Amino acid sequence: MTEALRLEQVAKRYGASTAVRDATFSVAEGEFCAIVGPSGCGKTTTLKMINRVIEPTAGRILVEGVDAAAIDAVQLRRRIGYVIQQIGLFPHMTVEDNVSAVLRITGRPRAECRQRAHEMLERVGLPPGEYARRRPAALSGGQQQRVGVARALAADPEVILMDEPFAAVDPLIRKQLQDELARIQRETRKTVVFVTHDLPEAFRLADRIVVFKDGAVVQAGTPEELLFAPATPFVSDYLAESRELLGLHFVRARDFGRPATVERPDLPAEASLLEVLRALAAGRREARTIALGAAPGGNGWLLEPADLVRGIAAAVAPPG
Amino acid sequence: MHYVLSNPEAILRLGLEHLTVAFGAVLIALLVGLPLGVAAAKLRWLELPALTVAGLLYLVPSLALFAFLIPLLGLGVRTAIVGLSIYSLLVIMRNVAIGVASVPAPILEAGRGIGMTRRQLFGLVELPLALPLIVAGLRIAAVMTIGIASLAAYIGAGGFGTLIFRGIATADNDLILAGTLPTAALALACDQLLRLLERTVRS
Ligand SMILES: Nc1ncnc2c1ncn2[C@@H]1O[C@H](COP(=O)(O)OP(=O)(O)OP(=O)(O)O)[C@@H](O)[C@H]1O
Ligand SMILES: [Mg+2]
Numbered sequence: 266m267t268e269a270l271r272l273e274q275v276a277k278r279y280g281a282s283t284a285v286r287d288a289t290f291s292v293a294e295g296e297f298c299a300i301v302g303p304s305g306c307g308k309t310t311t312l313k314m315i316n317r318v319i320e321p322t323a324g325r326i327l328v329e330g331v332d333a334a335a336i337d338a339v340q341l342r343r344r345i346g347y348v349i350q351q352i353g354l355f356p357h358m359t360v361e362d363n364v365s366a367v368l369r370i371t372g373r374p375r376a377e378c379r380q381r382a383h384e385m386l387e388r389v390g391l392p393p394g395e396y397a398r399r400r401p402a403a404l405s406g407g408q409q410q411r412v413g414v415a416r417a418l419a420a421d422p423e424v425i426l427m428d429e430p431f432a433a434v435d436p437l438i439r440k441q442l443q444d445e446l447a448r449i450q451r452e453t454r455k456t457v458v459f460v461t462h463d464l465p466e467a468f469r470l471a472d473r474i475v476v477f478k479d480g481a482v483v484q485a486g487t488p489e490e491l492l493f494a495p496a497t498p499f500v501s502d503y504l505a506e507s508r509e510l511l512g513l514h515f516v517r518a519r520d521f522g523r524p525a526t527v528e529r530p531d532l533p534a535e536a537s538l539l540e541v542l543r544a545l546a547a548g549r550r551e552a553r554t555i556a557l558g559a560a561p562g563g564n565g566w567l568l569e570p571a572d573l574v575r576g577i578a579a580a581v582a583p584p585g
Numbered sequence: 586m587h588y589v590l591s592n593p594e595a596i597l598r599l600g601l602e603h604l605t606v607a608f609g610a611v612l613i614a615l616l617v618g619l620p621l622g623v624a625a626a627k628l629r630w631l632e633l634p635a636l637t638v639a640g641l642l643y644l645v646p647s648l649a650l651f652a653f654l655i656p657l658l659g660l661g662v663r664t665a666i667v668g669l670s671i672y673s674l675l676v677i678m679r680n681v682a683i684g685v686a687s688v689p690a691p692i693l694e695a696g697r698g699i700g701m702t703r704r705q706l707f708g709l710v711e712l713p714l715a716l717p718l719i720v721a722g723l724r725i726a727a728v729m730t731i732g733i734a735s736l737a738a739y740i741g742a743g744g745f746g747t748l749i750f751r752g753i754a755t756a757d758n759d760l761i762l763a764g765t766l767p768t769a770a771l772a773l774a775c776d777q778l779l780r781l782l783e784r785t786v787r788s
Binding site: 316318339340341342343347349351352353354355356357366367370371416417420 | 691692694695696697698699700701702705709710713714
């Protein structure tokens with residue numbers, strides 16, 4: 266796998282305060298990478314340094330193997346799709362013009378821009394016949410966010426950066442947008458870097474998750490690695506105590522496992538996914554497979570790492 | 586009203602003179618105020634001095650201003666235009682500065698983030714979003730200038746002020762009215778026209 270992005274000890278300081286201390290991780294081509302971590306840990310700052318909306322104070326960022334600092338910032342940004350949390354649609358332009366703005370600024374012919382905008386709107390589930398000529402103000406929050414995604418896709422960028430794109434929409438619409446984004450990513454095989462607060466969202470979408478704490482990466486790994494091989498207690502606690510995962514208390518773990526004879530159950534048969542997570546955080550496990558059952562040697566369920574990831578991904582984060 | 590009705594071609598000629606002076610003044614104010622306003626919005630240190638200077642100039646009585654300018658530009662239309670433009674400058678500059686500065690940060694970031702150059706960001710995002718405020722400033726400036734352009738007659742630049750001054754000199758109320766009413770009508774028409782433009786750029 267070739268690397269689409271590599272961050273090497275990237276840091277950003279504002280005077281005496283440090284927003285990002287050490288961002289070091291890489292993202293493979295076509296990979297969906299989620300950046301998670303507590304509020305203020307430097308996720309947004311890191312993302313914005315990738316397309317040089319913020320200039321790093323130290324470190325190196327390689328985009329497709331080339332030092333981003335050596336690329337003209339405007340040219341760099343045109344190769345990278347960008348969806349910001351506040352959506353940032355241009356209120357005075359139609360939906361169509363918003364989407365095709367990324368092409369028009371590179372001087373592509375009007376007809377091509379238009380056609381491309383319509384394709385992208387189609388792709389994000391907004392029939393152009395109905396929506397192309399509207400102004401952003403005439404769309405719902407979820408629809409605006411779709412336009413934001415369409416705009417990021419329009420120039421066919423190699424990499425797409427997204428900063429909590431779905432944080433402001435309600436859970437039901439969010440789930441729908443996530444599913445669509447997952448489908449689009451499957452279809453287009455774009456490299457995506459996606460900042461989120463919402464762990465179920467990260468588990469649902471990401472191939473790799475980068476966990477930040479106090480401006481530095483504490484772990485970058487697959488969801489399974491985070492669960493079964495947390496780099497520090499912070500990672501396991503962050504997973505087990507995350508507010509977004511509290512809903513897992515009501516989800517039976519065994520519903521995601523497969524029935525089997527269990528020699529030594531790790532947890533009772535009725536254990537919830539939250540209990541499984543907390544047991545992992547507490548380190549009460551030997552193998553990567555988790556056994557659920559009432560008694561040794563009896564009937565029970567086996568939960569593979571992938572099953573657990575699936576279970577977490579299915580959780581619906583509580584609103585707000 | 587008698588004079589107005591019996592001298593339509595004189596009214597028309599004075600109206601054109603009046604408009605020339607007012608339009609020229611606002612145009613100059615726009616040409617100077619637009620870049621200055623943009624600069625004031627972009628460069629924080631410039632904002633206060635620029636607005637202060639424009640504000641002080643605004644306070645100079647127009648007759649005194651004309652008196653200063655006559656040695657430089659002579660009697661006539663040029664002095665009137667330049668002198669009156671000083672008054673529009675403050676309004677236009679301030680509205681441009683506020684308009685440009687009030688474009689929401691996320692929208693600017695989105696523009697930058699998708700790869701707009703500075704120039705594209707200004708032309709495609711900042712200017713169009715500031716336009717309603719700029720046109721509003723233009724409207725206020727134009728209406729105000731049409732009013733004070735009556736003074737232009739005093740320094741030989743013509744316009745409806747000619748009738749007013751002549752009316753004052755000969756104690757002829759009909760003549761004073763003949764200068765005043767068309768001035769007000771012109772100001773109102775201009776106001777309506779620019780309101781219309783304002784509404785078009787807003788939608
Ligand atoms: N322009 C700035 N000047 C000074 N400090 C800043 C600036 N921007 C961000 N910071 C600080 O840097 C830290 C990281 O900010 P950042 O926005 O990257 O966090 P985040 O992880 O995205 O948080 P959240 O999840 O709340 O969005 C914060 O403590 C923030 O206060
Ligand atoms: Mg953030």
